[in-house]
Amino acid sequence: MNPILQAQTNHKSIRQYTQQPIDDALLKQLIQAAQGAASSSFIQAYSLIQVSNKDNRQKMAALAGGQKWVESAAEFLVICADLTRVEHCSIEQGLGELEGNTEHFIAATTDATFFAQNLMLGAESVGLGAVFIGGIRNDPAQVADILNLPKHVYPIFGLCLGYPDAQPDIKPRLPVDVILHKDSYDSRRCAENVKAYDAQMQAYYQSRGDNQKTSNWSEQTAAAVQKKKREHMLSFLQQQGFLKR
Numbered sequence: 405m406n407p408i409l410q411a412q413t414n415h416k417s418i419r420q421y422t423q424q425p426i427d428d429a430l431l432k433q434l435i436q437a438a439q440g441a442a443s444s445s446f447i448q449a450y451s452l453i454q455v456s457n458k459d460n461r462q463k464m465a466a467l468a469g470g471q472k473w474v475e476s477a478a479e480f481l482v483i484c485a486d487l488t489r490v491e492h493c494s495i496e497q498g499l500g501e502l503e504g505n506t507e508h509f510i511a512a513t514t515d516a517t518f519f520a521q522n523l524m525l526g527a528e529s530v531g532l533g534a535v536f537i538g539g540i541r542n543d544p545a546q547v548a549d550i551l552n553l554p555k556h557v558y559p560i561f562g563l564c565l566g567y568p569d570a571q572p573d574i575k576p577r578l579p580v581d582v583i584l585h586k587d588s589y590d591s592r593r594c595a596e597n598v599k600a601y602d603a604q605m606q607a608y609y610q611s612r613g614d615n616q617k618t619s620n621w622s623e624q625t626a627a628a629v630q631k632k633k634r635e636h637m638l639s640f641l642q643q644q645g646f647l648k649r
């Protein structure tokens with residue numbers, strides 16, 4: 405396997421870090437490299453906020469549900485979908501304000517997400533550890549307030565970065581045959597596929613180095629979508645100027 409495929413396969417979220425800071429020049433280089441991600445119509449509709457202020461880190465760790473790694477990571481970046489520059493261009497070119505189209509929301513969200521995944525992988529390639537923090541969407545209005553986010557910007561997730569002080573096990577993914585459909589969608593084997601993966605994940609959860617549990621993928625997944633409905637998201641996004649039509 406070449407080093408990129410190896411890095412992709414070796415990914416694991418890191419939530420424990422040493423005290424070692426990340427060199428500014430390295431962080432800038434990682435961000436610049438991540439910008440090489442593809443961008444829908446080349447709109448580059450994202451920004452990131454580097455949160456260094458300790459109080460603000462503390463607030464975000466708390467609102468994310470007490471995730472202490474938000475405070476302890478060397479860096480905490482909030483990845484935002486950002487259509488402000490796109491709207492500026494549109495107005496300047498005499499084409500008017502953005503209207504909150506769902507398609508623009510999708511483009512900005514995917515742009516930001518591809519950038520973020522590139523950033524995570526780049527960081528891992530130089531020996532850093534990382535974890536995304538969707539927990540900030542527990543209270544996106546407070547995050548927007550703390551970070552002074554204008555209209556047409558919304559925080560998608562945070563990203564903790566730091567030098568790893570733990571090496572958790574790699575989580576086995578769904579088999580390729582389960583996610584790859586040939587020519588048309590095949591829903592016939594959903595139940596048996598999930599059952600087989602449940603057995604694999606149950607064995608993994610029972611045998612991994614830390615945080616062992618007697619559970620499987622179905623239980624975890626069903627509980628996760630129940631717990632994280634975040635009913636406030638639609639009205640928050642609409643307030644920020646997204647998803648109006």
Ligand SMILES: Cc1cc2nc3c(=O)[nH]c(=O)nc-3n(C[C@H](O)[C@H](O)[C@H](O)COP(=O)(O)O)c2cc1C
Pocket residue numbers: 415416417418419468471535536537538539540561574575
């Ligand atoms: C969009 C997104 C949001 C996430 N939010 C959190 C989070 O708030 N806290 C956390 O500890 N992990 C978070 N994660 C990490 C996932 O739990 C993790 O990627 C998943 O369990 C697979 O484990 P692995 O990354 O170690 O392979 C998030 C991942 C993604 C992609």
